[in-house]
Amino acid sequence: METLVQQVLDGLMIGAAYALMATGLTIIFGLMDVVNFAHGEFYMLAAFLLFQLSAVMGVPYFVALPVAVLSVGALGVVVQRTLVRRLRGGSRLNYLYATSIATIGLSIVLQNGAQLVWGAVPKSIPQPFPTEPILLAGVALSPVRLFILLTSIVVIAVLGIGLMRTLAGRMVRATFQDREAAALIGLPVDRIDALAFGGGTMLAALAGVLLGSAFQVYPTMGGLATLKAFTVVILGGMGSFPGAIAGGFLLGVSESMAAGYISAGLKDAIGFAVVVAVLMIRPTGLLPAVRRLR
Amino acid sequence: MTDAPLLAVQGLSRRFGGLVALDDLTFAIRQGELVSLIGPNGAGKTTAFNLIAGFLAPTSGRVVYAGRDLTGMAPHRRARLGLVRTFQQAAVFGDQTAVDCVVAGSHVRAEAGIQAGFFGTPGARRDEASRYEAALEVLRLCGLDSRATSRASDLPYGEQKVLGIAIALASRPRLLMLDEPTAGLNAVESESVSAILDRINEQGVTVFVVEHDMRVVMGLSDRVIVLDHGQVIADDTPDRVRADDAVIRAYLGDFDIA
């Protein structure tokens, strides 16, 4: 029983990070129709920046963490302005290929660039949390994991409220639903794109600094993360925020269960198997977006 | 043969969520007729087209074409039976030349199969050549022969719309359904589209057209069906429809009937 609770909690922690990643991917995909293959590299880069700031330069953890996330978000804006934006024009299919190649190229650059700067050996981020677990109703909770889970939930909640209640949020949602109509009524869709790309990469970055604090940081960590985020997005239903969040937690918990009860080696396969199953039964995902995608 | 209608729409309804787009639509079109479907915006004209051509499934009711119940039949199979529709927006195969678009439109006219094409048999080559000839002929009919080698997406909007009609014609339809063929066109272009419609109707093709331009409707049609709020409110000759009280009421404030 205790191990079960432990596994569910572990799953929720990882799932929270997946949900962050997937929400970021959904924003970028939903607004710009870009399948961002460099998403995991932004996640990796943020973790390395946190490592650099806190472990190498001695910046306090709670200062370094937002700096790392914001810097990667700024990089996201730059990428949108200088690269993604220029690929519009031509057919929809060409745009899909062009953005895929561009983000794949970017991911190669970032991944190998990180390897040049920080080397291939996994790094650990020193973090300020006590190592003794907190005992709560017989369940041992490691403080760092609790921090990850709570931070993710708070960020997701703030993001949700922001999207629903603020003007910027409403503008993003309007563009999300119908780009042409949004442009017609005078919304600055181009600037909204930049904001959204930055925001989306910041969510990946946040997942990166959080998981990087609990696990290790290495240049290739983004590859699998991108794939996982894709899985979550398709599980939840492409273009759906509630789906991305639910899908994230679902994948996290099912992976953790699979690792505990089936085999640790199968952990990474489980998500993709679930995706294939979901696609056969419900091709639009669990909580599909209302928007028609083609 | 001429007694049974070519197209019979029977009790066709379609709901989108709570919205009733079409409500118990019933009408018939006979072989050789040129019939217009008119009605204010949102009356359900395009929905009716989508249901008849199989691009949407009806909530209830059925479409009978040439004596066959088409319920559940995919659009491409309906096209094979000669029931072909065009689209409201200019729809072409953008990346291809005009003549290639029209040849693609004659897909169901290909006599030689894929296997013959694979091995490049003489039959396949003859077939290919004759489809090209036919495509050029269709372009000529539509006044686009000078544009044969232009890329479809480079053509001006009006010519793209005409090319859309040419693509449909290449499949040699028995019933051609056109969704607002003159929308977005200038007066000269509209004129030439109605001339094309008249010509193909004379060649024996049954034409069913959704149209906004009343001059086109009144000048061309054998019969006009008026749709409002998803229901048929009139189905008669142009002259009588023009005088119909219900029609005038439906259109009042929308635009005047010339």
Place this chain on the structure above:
Amino acid sequence: MSARVRISLGLAVATGAAAALFIVDDAYLMRIATLGAIFAILALGLNLTAGHLGLFDFGYILYFGIGGYTTALLTLRAGWSWEAALVASVLMSVAVGLLVGVVVLRLRGPYFVIATFSFLTVAYYVAINWKEVTNGPLGLIGLPAPAFNLPAIGRVEALDPAGALAIALTGLLIAVAVVWRVVESGAGRAWHAIRDNEDLAASVGIDATAYAFLALAVSAGLGGLGGSIYAGYVGIVTPEIFAFGHMVNVLLMVVIGGTGTFLGPIVGAFLVETVPELLRVAESFRLPIFGLLLIAAILFAPQGVVSLRPWRALRAGRPRVPPVPPVEEGPA
């Protein structure tokens, strides 16, 4: 007609290059060319769906792996000859392709991308974990190298660099012939119609589902062919045959070369195989530079390198060709 001209031009260039390779007889160059030829088969296959049909199959390498594993299992476990295993590999890949198609062909756009990719990833993990059959991460080792006696040429062995290159080029030639004929058969025109406007294609009677299955089947078959030749050449098949890196490479070949063109995927394959080799002088900066080159390529040649000006000028001199990029082959 123009397709035929382009094909013969391509063949002439290829023959010249191949002849030069055999004359120079440098093992390193031959190895690059062999891999280039094998991956050109895959690029041609992927281009059928991604370029001609307009569906971005991001799990295409699945068929490469299926071909590789089928060949490895049949030669190692059942004692089949490589040639027989190759035929079986192609058929097996086609079968898998049709099965995958049942699920994925209901999807479009980015859904299709991620769904096909999910299949690839499942295959990767199955290969790792189904140890009884695949021997897990260690893979299947020691495949007999393809070797045969040919009447005029003598003995051709994959162990010999020239022999391997000859086998790979033969495979590529078969692939070119198949792709050329299928695209010219009328299926190509239907694919292009579906790609450019699926609803319009349906409205004139084109059965999009049937043609999509055809594209998927042929493309899977070519993947199996490439996988089988690859397995015979390297002599080992591990789960890495399903690796993301292979998928990315083949995609790059098609897009950098030019989607929906004849020569594009082949040119792209040799470019993508060669450029990283040329960049070896840059040592550890090799891959970052490669990444930047990709970004530059997509910014400056979004239609692929075969659409660049020198090619365009070459084409302009030819009769009966559309004035704008040759996204599809002209009338036969």
